[in-house]
Amino acid sequence: MSRLKTTRTTICTLALLLTGSALSGANAAGTLTIATVNNGDMIVMRQLSKEFEKAHPDIHLNWVTLEENVLRQRVTTDIAMKTGQFDVVTIGNYEVPIWAKQGWLTEIKPDAAYDINDVLPAVRDSLTVDNKLYALPFYAESVMTYYRKDLFQKAGLTMPDAPTYDQIRQFADKITDKGNQVYGICLRGKPGWGENMAYVSSLANTFGAQWFDMSWKPTMTSDAWKATLNWYVSALKADGPPGATSNGFNENLALFASGHCGIWIDSTVAGGLLFDPKQSQVADKVGFAPAPKGPYGKGPTWLWAWSLAVPASSHQNADAQTFITWATSKDYVKLVAAQKGWIAAPPGTRASTYAAPEYLKAAPFASFVLNAIKTADPNGPTAQPRPYTGAQFVGIPEFQAIGTQVGQTVAATLSDQMTVDQALASAQSSITRALRQSGRAR
Amino acid sequence: MALKTKNSTRIGVTILGWGIALWLFFPIFWMFLTSFKSEVQAISTPPKLFFMPTLSSYAEVFERASYWHFTFNTVIVSVGATASAIALAVPAAYSMAFMPSKRTRGTLLWMLSTRMLPPVGVLVPIYLLARNTHLLDTCTGLAIVDMLTNLPIIVWMLYTFFREVPAPILEAGRMDGATRWQEMTMVLLPLALPGIASTALLSLILCWNEAFWSLNLTSSHAAPLTAFIASFSSPEGLFFGKLSAASTLAVAPILVFGWISQKQLVRGLTFGAVK
Numbered sequence: 001m002s003r004l005k006t007t008r009t010t011i012c013t014l015a016l017l018l019t020g021s022a023l024s025g026a027n028a029a030g031t032l033t034i035a036t037v038n039n040g041d042m043i044v045m046r047q048l049s050k051e052f053e054k055a056h057p058d059i060h061l062n063w064v065t066l067e068e069n070v071l072r073q074r075v076t077t078d079i080a081m082k083t084g085q086f087d088v089v090t091i092g093n094y095e096v097p098i099w100a101k102q103g104w105l106t107e108i109k110p111d112a113a114y115d116i117n118d119v120l121p122a123v124r125d126s127l128t129v130d131n132k133l134y135a136l137p138f139y140a141e142s143v144m145t146y147y148r149k150d151l152f153q154k155a156g157l158t159m160p161d162a163p164t165y166d167q168i169r170q171f172a173d174k175i176t177d178k179g180n181q182v183y184g185i186c187l188r189g190k191p192g193w194g195e196n197m198a199y200v201s202s203l204a205n206t207f208g209a210q211w212f213d214m215s216w217k218p219t220m221t222s223d224a225w226k227a228t229l230n231w232y233v234s235a236l237k238a239d240g241p242p243g244a245t246s247n248g249f250n251e252n253l254a255l256f257a258s259g260h261c262g263i264w265i266d267s268t269v270a271g272g273l274l275f276d277p278k279q280s281q282v283a284d285k286v287g288f289a290p291a292p293k294g295p296y297g298k299g300p301t302w303l304w305a306w307s308l309a310v311p312a313s314s315h316q317n318a319d320a321q322t323f324i325t326w327a328t329s330k331d332y333v334k335l336v337a338a339q340k341g342w343i344a345a346p347p348g349t350r351a352s353t354y355a356a357p358e359y360l361k362a363a364p365f366a367s368f369v370l371n372a373i374k375t376a377d378p379n380g381p382t383a384q385p386r387p388y389t390g391a392q393f394v395g396i397p398e399f400q401a402i403g404t405q406v407g408q409t410v411a412a413t414l415s416d417q418m419t420v421d422q423a424l425a426s427a428q429s430s431i432t433r434a435l436r437q438s439g440r441a442r
Numbered sequence: 443m444a445l446k447t448k449n450s451t452r453i454g455v456t457i458l459g460w461g462i463a464l465w466l467f468f469p470i471f472w473m474f475l476t477s478f479k480s481e482v483q484a485i486s487t488p489p490k491l492f493f494m495p496t497l498s499s500y501a502e503v504f505e506r507a508s509y510w511h512f513t514f515n516t517v518i519v520s521v522g523a524t525a526s527a528i529a530l531a532v533p534a535a536y537s538m539a540f541m542p543s544k545r546t547r548g549t550l551l552w553m554l555s556t557r558m559l560p561p562v563g564v565l566v567p568i569y570l571l572a573r574n575t576h577l578l579d580t581c582t583g584l585a586i587v588d589m590l591t592n593l594p595i596i597v598w599m600l601y602t603f604f605r606e607v608p609a610p611i612l613e614a615g616r617m618d619g620a621t622r623w624q625e626m627t628m629v630l631l632p633l634a635l636p637g638i639a640s641t642a643l644l645s646l647i648l649c650w651n652e653a654f655w656s657l658n659l660t661s662s663h664a665a666p667l668t669a670f671i672a673s674f675s676s677p678e679g680l681f682f683g684k685l686s687a688a689s690t691l692a693v694a695p696i697l698v699f700g701w702i703s704q705k706q707l708v709r710g711l712t713f714g715a716v717k
Binding site: 033035037038039040043046062063064065066067068070073074077081083085086181194249250253254255257258260273278279280281 | 480507565570665677
């Protein structure tokens, strides 16, 4: 009988504990729940947010850090179902216009002290819909070329001020030394709309290719796309690391930082990481150059702005706007510089950051980043007129699915499962089908 | 000669057994090792087996996230889900084992079929239910979902164990005037205790490691250790050292618990087979 009593007591205790946990699930007034990713700049923001709480004792911050894809899925579910679990969300300039048009985001109205005109126009425009601002940029990135100065010197090569893809291929051929695990070029190969397709889309633009014509017909079988993929596949096969289809941003960062890549073309955010001796074994050997140009020579390049937005479902709109205004302000940049050093200042968002001599001294790649963002031109023209915006992505909701699917066929060309022609034909038919299903094309 | 052959077979089997065990354990060993490396050492090629160990990843993990908060949530959810699942599964398995009907077999198979559906297939309805009942981001909500997820396996396991208990023993209890409740709690449960314990252990491990629902139904208040691990993955930056440290911290309690109880677990799992 005593055993029965013990069992009942245990069940009651558990029930009480679970009920207690249930009650604690509700958001208290004045508590902001912030959903973010685990990037270096976000971690700094989280550490420095204690200063915000000190200045605003009525606002308590609750952080939810998630992996990028999980974050996107969680936040989308939360906003679409109007659950109101998050008061501030970290999203990119791909999501902002789409979600704003759906009425999922609150318009942001920063005061005069915020100095919105200090935010780089390309970044600001990418977060604006119908002249209304729907998110504030936390940090922004474009694309640039990283190379090993020591390998170039050894091979008697000089990186031009404005390299072309033909030159990059020649350089990669010359510095590849597979016996010593030095690969001439590292590029994203991991399938995904934000992985290999971010790079390939940017590459396609400068090769004169584009995703759709004005009637939303895919143009994947065009000569420009063939030239794009032929360059990409042949460069990676000849001079790239083995297993390139497994390499995304982080894997290539690891390869370059450990001395296995001669040239790497990727996001400007890697500059700070490669330049940091704690994270990079080649910190003193990294050279920087603009992203190479293809045969077309123009076209949108790359622009991604990790931004803070307030979901329409949040019940604490005013406090949330106060926080995001603080976290993206000029004063915040100064706070980071004072506490973590100028090298840690969030890049790519404010002209004032690039006007600070201390920042230019601490980050020798700063001018390349600023120039890359200024010339990213995500809404600019491609070789032929296009019905969409975006540089390394297509600004339509279907792109996540389309991009990932095409990314898989592109990866299949690297692993010899498909030829370039087969991959492009397959991409053409899968995109056509997807757009027909979504009702965008007939 | 026969003895020599027998010995060499035994040695061969032992080596094979150790080989498979080490092969299975290697990822955990490597994760443990990586957790003591700096981020640069963690990504070095070829991988380093010998290095100067550092606790920097652990220090950073503890600085960035409240490990004990996540652990507390995991314990509450795992124990709560397991206890409630056992409480529901025992009567269910009891009735199916000792009072079977012509639909018992079909019911058992139907219960198991719910495990064959990918969880994402029911994400939207479960999410809406949790939202409408205010169970989002609560340990109760997650424990209920974990309990329902594991219930079919638990019923199946208990059903198998109960079937091994001779029905005449229960009948003898009934002859002595025991009620159904007394028959179940005072005769059946003590007899099937090893089986119930191993089922509970298995359920505990499944709940501890469950990630899909944890990531989708919780955010901050009720987030368990799986969410803690996920928060150390980064799209832009090196994180293998910190991720390994977080993973080691997350699996350590259940690993130690598993080691301590492995004898009971194996005895319980083979309970039916050796009878």
